[in-house]
Amino acid sequence: MHALGVDIGGTKIAAGVVDETGAILAQVRRPTDPDDASNIDRAIAEAYTELAGSYEIGAVGLAAAGFCSPDRTSVLFSPNIEAWRGYPLAERVATLVGGGMRVVVENDANAAGWAEYRFGVGRGTTDMLMLTVGTGLGGAAVIDGRLVRGAYGVATEVGHMRMVPDGRFCGCGHAGCWEQYASGSALVADARAAVVAYPDRGARLLDLVDGRAEDLRGPHVTAAAFEGDPLAIELFASLGRWLGEGAASVAAFCDPQVIAIGGGVSAAGDVLLEPARAGFRAQLSAGGRRPEARLEIAELGNEAGIVGAADLARL
C-alpha cells in the first residue's frame, strides 16, 4: 500500500507518496503561513489531491514539530506554530481529504527516526536510538520494534537530558542540557568562544568571516575541518565526544543495537563520528561484558520525515 507522508515545517510543507520499500514515488511542496492553522490544513489537503490523481494512497502520515498526542490525532504543543495547542490536526485534514481516509500525526523527529529504523542504518535491528544533531539535539527511539512515543507523547526529548549540573544555560530555562554541548548551536558557540580565547589558533576560522567572530556559523567550522584546520577538528571532536558520552548514558537505559547520528551537523562525517565512537566506548557501562551498539551516520537525509510519517501511517 502506498501512503502519503507530509513533513510540516514552519513556512512550507513537503508531501510525498511513499511505497512499502520506503521509496518516494512523487513529491510536492507548498508554502504555508505558520500563523494560520487552517491554511496549513488546506495546503496538506491540496497536496494530497494533487498526488492522489496519479497514485492510490491508502493512508496519510503527518510529521509535525511538536508534542503529539500518543493516540496520534493531535498536536499538543508546538514551539513554532502558535495555533497548535491541543489542535486536532488529523481530524481536520481527514475532513478536508474526505473518503474516510486514515490520517495520523507523528512528531517529526520520531518520523525521521522511524524511517532510519526501517530503511536506513537501523534496518534489520529491533532496537535503535536516533540522535538528530541539527540546530538543537533531537531524538527518536525504537525499542523492540516499536517507536517510543511516551505516555503523553513527549518522549525522546534527549536534547534536554542534563549532562552537566550547573552547566550551560539552555533556552528551555534549565542548565546543562545535552543540546548545549552536542548540537549545531553548541558548535557555533564553542567556535566563537574559542576564537576569542585563542585568537592564534582561531586564525583560519576568523579568516572565513573577515575577523568577525559573531558571523561564524556551522558550515564555516565544517569547511575548516575538511581543510584540516586543527581548531575546527578539535571543535568537532569535542561535540562528538559529548554526543558519544551522552549516548552511553542513554544506551545504559535502552540498550540499542545501533545509534544513528543524523541532522545537518552529521554531514561532517568521520570528523564527528570517530570522536563520538571513542566517547561512547569510553563511557559505556559494562563495556567488554556486553555487546555494544554501533554508532553510524544516518543514511536518509532531509526526506526521512516524509518517509517515516508515511510508513507509520500504514501501521
Next chain:
Amino acid sequence: MHALGVDIGGTKIAAGVVDETGAILAQVRRPTDPDDASNIDRAIAEAYTELAGSYEIGAVGLAAAGFCSPDRTSVLFSPNIEAWRGYPLAERVATLVGGGMRVVVENDANAAGWAEYRFGVGRGTTDMLMLTVGTGLGGAAVIDGRLVRGAYGVATEVGHMRMVPDGRFCGCGHAGCWEQYASGSALVADARAAVVAYPDRGARLLDLVDGRAEDLRGPHVTAAAFEGDPLAIELFASLGRWLGEGAASVAAFCDPQVIAIGGGVSAAGDVLLEPARAGFRAQLSAGGRRPEARLEIAELGNEAGIVGAADLARL
C-alpha cells in the same frame, strides 16, 4: 493460571505461587551456594516440587541478578554468581522440573518493576519508571505496556547513567554514575563525609556509632532523620534531589506516567520522596507544558521479585 516466581539471591532462593491478581498463595525458601550453579538449579526444582504438590503451576519465572538474554532463556553475566556466564538457566531448570514446563528468566530489577507496574503504584498506567534505591541504584521501565529489556538484555542500567562529569568514582570503573549520588551507598558515604567535615552538625549521627564515623550505616541515618536530626534530614534531601533530578532526565527520554521509588532506602518515606519530587519538578523539561509523572514510593516490598517473575512467566 497460577505461576511460580523464584527470586534467586546470592545465598538463598525464595519461591512463591502467585495467582493472577499478584497474590502469593504459598512460599518456600532454600539456602544455596553461589559457587555451584547446579546446586541452585536443584534448589529451584525442589521448591517447585514442594509447592506443586498443593498448587497447579502453569509456568515458572526466575528472577536473577544479572544480564539476561532477551529471549529469556539464559543469564549472560552475573556479578554475584561466577558460574553464570551465558548459563542456560531456563533449560536446566525445565529439565529438572520436567513435564515440558514453561520456564523463563528475567532480570530481578525488571521482575520487581513489572510487579509494581501490574499490582503496585503502576497499576492502571501504560508507562512506568521504577527506581530501586538499595545498596546501588537499579531500575526497570515499562513503555506502552511492555517491559524494556534491551536488544541484548542489558537495559535500564540507570545507576550507571552519568550525572556528573568527572564526578565520584564508581565501582564500574567510570565516574559520576547516578548510583554514586542516589543509593544507600551514597547515603552512607555522604554521612561519613559530613560528620568529618562538620563534627558539630554530625553530633547525633556520631552518637549512634559511639563516635566512629566508619561504623555509620544507612539505618542510622534513617533513624536520625525520623528523630528530626537536621543533618540526617539534609542527607536524605540531597539523595532525594539527585534522585528526582536524574529522574527528570530519564523522563525526558521515556515520558512515564508514574515513577516508583523502591528499594530499602525508600523506607525513609516522605523525607526522601518530597525532595525527590521537588528535584523532579525543578528539572523536568517543558514543565508546565506537558503532563508530569507522579513520583510515588513503591507499594510492594521484598516479594516484588517473586510476584513479577511469576507474572512475566505467564506472558
Next chain:
Amino acid sequence: MHALGVDIGGTKIAAGVVDETGAILAQVRRPTDPDDASNIDRAIAEAYTELAGSYEIGAVGLAAAGFCSPDRTSVLFSPNIEAWRGYPLAERVATLVGGGMRVVVENDANAAGWAEYRFGVGRGTTDMLMLTVGTGLGGAAVIDGRLVRGAYGVATEVGHMRMVPDGRFCGCGHAGCWEQYASGSALVADARAAVVAYPDRGARLLDLVDGRAEDLRGPHVTAAAFEGDPLAIELFASLGRWLGEGAASVAAFCDPQVIAIGGGVSAAGDVLLEPARAGFRAQLSAGGRRPEARLEIAELGNEAGIVGAADLARL
C-alpha cells in the same frame, strides 16, 4: 598628607581630596571621551588644578579599569578604553600637573579593596579578600598588609577562576568562570531562566516587567526579594551560595581574616550575605580546626575607588 584620588570611568572621572583618615574633603566630576586618551589626561589635570587651589595635595592616585603595570606607571590593557595599551598614564598626568608631583596608577578594583582594607570592614586586619559583585565579579586581596598586584599587574582576577568545568560560557572565551555564577549578570540570567522554566513561581518577577522576561534587571530581583518573593530570595540564595563556596576555595589559598562583599549587588544585604556565609562555612577546608574568616558587606560605597587610589598614592 592629603592625596588626590581619581576614579576613571568609561565616560567620566571623579576626583576627590582624601585625608589620612580616608575622608573625602572635596570632590569634582568631569565628563570624558573614552576614545580620546589625552582628553582623559587633561580632565584629570583640570580636576587637580581645581582642587589644588583649596587643598595642599601631596600625591595623586589614579584608579583605572584595566591591567596596570606592577610599577604603577602604566595601563597595560583596558577593556573599555581602546587607546590604553601600554599607556604611560602616570607620566602623562604628571607632566600636565607639573611640579614633580608623585602620580601612581592602580587597578580600580584594587583601589576599592584597599580602601575597604584601610577604612572599611578590613580595618585592623592584616589579610583581607574583597569580592566586588557588580555586573561581573571583581576582587582585591591584601596579604600581610600589602596589596596583591601580581608579577605582571594582573592579579585577583577572581571572576575568571573556574568554578564549574564545562560550565556556563563566559565572555572571556572560557567556560565555568566564577562570575558566571556570582555577579549581577548571573543574577539576571538566572532570573530570566527561572521565569521561563517555572512561570508560576516567576509571577511576581514577571509582573514587574509586564511579562517580558527579557526586560528583567538586577534591581527587579532585589525589589522582589525585599518584598519577600520566594523565587527572588532563592535567586539571591543561589548567588550567595556560589559566592561563599568560591570564597572558601580562595580562602584555602590566602587565609584571610575578613572577606568583604561589595559592588552593586551587595546592596541586597542579608538576603545575599547569609547564604554566602553558609556556603563559605560548608566548603571551607579544615573548618573547625582553624580560625575562620568573617564575611561582611563592604562599608564604603561608590567612592571607595577615590579613597583607595589616594591612600595608595601616599605609600
Next chain:
Amino acid sequence: MHALGVDIGGTKIAAGVVDETGAILAQVRRPTDPDDASNIDRAIAEAYTELAGSYEIGAVGLAAAGFCSPDRTSVLFSPNIEAWRGYPLAERVATLVGGGMRVVVENDANAAGWAEYRFGVGRGTTDMLMLTVGTGLGGAAVIDGRLVRGAYGVATEVGHMRMVPDGRFCGCGHAGCWEQYASGSALVADARAAVVAYPDRGARLLDLVDGRAEDLRGPHVTAAAFEGDPLAIELFASLGRWLGEGAASVAAFCDPQVIAIGGGVSAAGDVLLEPARAGFRAQLSAGGRRPEARLEIAELGNEAGIVGAADLARL
C-alpha cells in the same frame, strides 16, 4: 650566616647545615616517635648539638607538616603528630638548644616552596607558585618576594580548592578537591578505575601487578609511561591537565612568573609537564593579552624542606 634546617617527618627528622647559597654543608638524620612530642624536641636538639660542633649556626628553621602560627613559634594542628595542637615547638627547641638561639617554625610545604623560590626554578623572580604533587597536593606561594603564610598560618592549602562541584570525595570531608584529581593518590585511583573499565587497554599495567588492580601504585604507572604504554601516558596527561587547568585558576588570583611542579609525581617529567602546560594555556584568563607564567619541574628534591627552613630562619 649558616643556619640549621630541620625537616620533621612522621618517624624521623633530617637536619642540615645550610649556607647562604642554599648548599647543605652537612646533614644528620634521627628516628623519632610521632606519639611523643618531647622526644621530637630532643632529637632536634641532639642533631643541632652534633652539627654545631663543626659549624657555626646562627639560626634554626623547623619545617613541620601542619598549620603553623603566623608568628612562626607554634604548630597549631598536625595531621600526623597528635600532640601538636597549639604546641610551642620553637620555644621548646630553643630551650633545649640554649644560648638564646633564634628558632622558627614553618609549614613544610612552605619551606620547600621557599627553597625553590630562592635557589631553584624560582630564583630571580618575585612571584612564584609551587605545586607539590605527592600523595596529596600541597602548595606554597611567594608574592612580591614574600612567603604567603596567611592570617592564621593556613594559607596555600591548594589541594583543597574545589575543582568539581559534587566531584570526587576527599578525606577532608568535602568533594571535588583539587588533590582528588591532581596527586599521586588520584593517579593510583584513576589507574585502578581504568583497568577495571578497560581491561584491554590496561593490560600492561595489570601485567606489572600480576593482574591485581588493587596492587597498582604510582611507580607502576610511571614505569609504564616511560615504556610508552598508551594508558599510562593518558593517565599522566589527565593528571597534568587537571594540574595545569587548576594552576590557571590560581594564577588568575596571584599572577606568578613561574609555577614550579614538585613532589614525587613530578619525577615523571615531560609526560606530566607538557599536558600541564597545555591545560594551563587553555584555561588561563586573558591569555594573549598578558605575560604568562612558565610551568617548570621543580629543581630541588627531597632536601628542599631543609634548605627552605634554614633560609627562612635567617629572615
